[in-house]
Amino acid sequence: MSDSKYTRETVLQVHPWVPGKLLSITTTRSPEFEFTAGQFARLGLPAAGLPDEPPTIWRAYSMVTPPSQREFLEFYSIVVPEGEFSPRLAALRPGDSLYVDKTAFGFLTLDRFIPGGATSGGGTPTHGDLWLLATGTGLSAYLSLLQEPSTWAAFDQIIVVHGVRSVQELAYRERLQQWSRDGLPEAAGLPRRARLTYLPIPTRESFQDMPAARLTHLIEDGRLEQLAGRKLDADVSKIMLCGNPDMLTEARQLLKTRGFAVGRRGNPGNLALENYW
Ligand SMILES: Cc1cc2nc3c(=O)[nH]c(=O)nc-3n(C[C@H](O)[C@H](O)[C@H](O)COP(=O)(O)OP(=O)(O)OC[C@H]3O[C@@H](n4cnc5c(N)ncnc54)[C@H](O)[C@@H]3O)c2cc1C
Ligand SMILES: NC(=O)c1ccc[n+]([C@@H]2O[C@H](COP(=O)([O-])OP(=O)(O)OC[C@H]3O[C@@H](n4cnc5c(N)ncnc54)[C@H](OP(=O)(O)O)[C@@H]3O)[C@@H](O)[C@H]2O)c1
Structure with missing residues (x-):
């Protein structure tokens, strides 16, 4: 188990529901990441233009997949055109990295x-x-x-x-x-x-x-x-x-x-x- 507070996951799939506004993104799931149905994760990306640097921008995203799905994680996202995070999340493609904080939170349990x-x-x-x-x-x-x-x-x-x-x-x-x-x-x-x-x-x-x-x-x-x-x-x-x-x-x-x-x-x-x- 690594000491880092987060893991580096790989994007597997991006599914647009409404191009430019709504999408679902699927990533690998680390065995270290545990959560309860209804909770959210903090997703991270490095600063724009620095893809190989550690993540510095973090946003909360509820898990769409259930805890029993151990192979992958799915998230459902809006694109806020002027937002710092969501347009970059929407631009990710299979093979790209997305960081996931190891601790899940939330009240909808x-x-x-x-x-x-x-x-x-x-x-x-x-x-x-x-x-x-x-x-x-x-x-x-x-x-x-x-x-x-x-x-x-x-x-x-x-x-x-x-x-x-x-x-x-x-x-x-x-x-x-x-x-x-x-x-x-x-x-x-x-x-x-x-x-x-x-x-x-x-x-x-x-x-x-x-x-x-x-x-x-x-x-x-x-x-x-x-x-x-x-x-x-x-x-x-x-x-x-x-x-x-x-x-x-x-x-x-x-x-x-x-x-x-x-x-x-x-x-x-x-x-x-x-x-x-
Ligand atoms: C507990 C929690 C769980 C969340 N889960 C999800 C999720 O599963 N899917 C998701 O898309 N977002 C979710 N969010 C919102 C997400 O964290 C980001 O705020 C969002 O993706 C926009 O990020 P941004 O940096 O582009 O814009 P930000 O600077 O974060 O937001 C800019 C503005 O965009 C609007 N906005 C932000 N999020 C949304 C939204 N989801 N729908 C409509 N308008 C919004 C608000 O007016 C906000 O002031 C969650 C937030 C919290 C606190
Ligand atoms: N670039 C674009 O063209 C574009 C277009 C749309 C959205 N956006 C982005 O998307 C964001 C909005 O996303 P969204 O449409 O998913 O969220 P939203 O504005 O929260 O609307 C989602 C639903 O919630 C309803 N709603 C809003 N306020 C409510 C309230 N006080 N009580 C009960 N229902 C309420 C809305 O009804 P109403 O229809 O009555 O408001 C709508 O049915 C914007 O912040 C913007 O960033 C961008």
């Missing part, structure tokens, strides 16, 4: 929640619902969670809401649609597993019969619950929020009035969140 859900008002025991609400690339962390069979075993229903500006930005749509139809193949042998509802919601153009509205508005006016066919019930629902910080602030406020709160140390809550900037 299932251990943030009360294990196994709760019983609702003394009624039928339930494992509860997991709501995964994302804007833009905030979807990344959920893809890792969704590829872990244990996530499917822990809930009755999983609802993925992906708010994006336009239809073309619905990355990973086919995979999510397949999981909502067939479930996760790796979870097929479990005695019980959640069903997945996938709600792809572009805000600036119409898509199928989805309302072109921000997910915060859909929480507020009750349409999100109608679309999901489930209640946002603080006793049985667990909610994750990820992506745009303004969305997080507004959604957190709305959900507070419905009984949702982030856990404190040693006291799990029913809300977990991660700001992306």
Whole structure:
């Protein structure tokens, strides 16, 4: 094991979803790198024009791949045209180097929640619902969670809401649609597993019969619950929020009035969140 705080990985593949705006990048994974589904890594690059120097620019990226995928790591990235890091990440090609900090971090892990859900008002025991609400690339962390069979075993229903500006930005749509139809193949042998509802919601153009509205508005006016066919019930629902910080602030406020709160140390809550900037 090396003493360095980071490892040097090799880019295996770059997949553009929306050229110049959205891409996924796959790299080798060091055996030294351990993480929990939902966490993020710090990715590093050397200063521009100094490809052989040590990395000096670091940014946080959620893992898309699950911890059980030991062969490679996948990340899903936006390109911020004026950004220092993301245009350079997008310019990497197979064989290029990308540095990964050995320590993973993050709040979007299932251990943030009360294990196994709760019983609702003394009624039928339930494992509860997991709501995964994302804007833009905030979807990344959920893809890792969704590829872990244990996530499917822990809930009755999983609802993925992906708010994006336009239809073309619905990355990973086919995979999510397949999981909502067939479930996760790796979870097929479990005695019980959640069903997945996938709600792809572009805000600036119409898509199928989805309302072109921000997910915060859909929480507020009750349409999100109608679309999901489930209640946002603080006793049985667990909610994750990820992506745009303004969305997080507004959604957190709305959900507070419905009984949702982030856990404190040693006291799990029913809300977990991660700001992306
Ligand atoms: C915990 C955590 C996890 C993250 N995971 C991801 C991830 O999985 N995928 C990803 O693309 N980014 C992710 N980010 C954001 C990422 O770290 C970078 O900020 C981003 O790639 C842009 O880097 P930059 O240097 O080009 O621009 P920066 O100087 O870092 O950002 C410039 C501006 O770009 C905008 N911006 C930054 N990130 C995003 C974004 N993801 N979507 C929309 N606008 C953005 C903001 O307005 C920001 O002020 C994460 C951030 C955090 C804190
Ligand atoms: N160069 C370009 O042409 C170009 C174009 C687009 C983006 N960009 C880059 O991409 C970044 C934006 O990325 P993005 O589109 O993934 O992120 P985003 O602006 O956060 O938008 C993603 C989704 O979140 C919604 N949203 C935004 N604020 C919200 C809030 N307060 N509450 C609820 N929902 C909210 C948006 O709805 P709305 O549609 O209603 O805002 C949209 O559906 C920009 O910072 C820019 O760097 C570049």
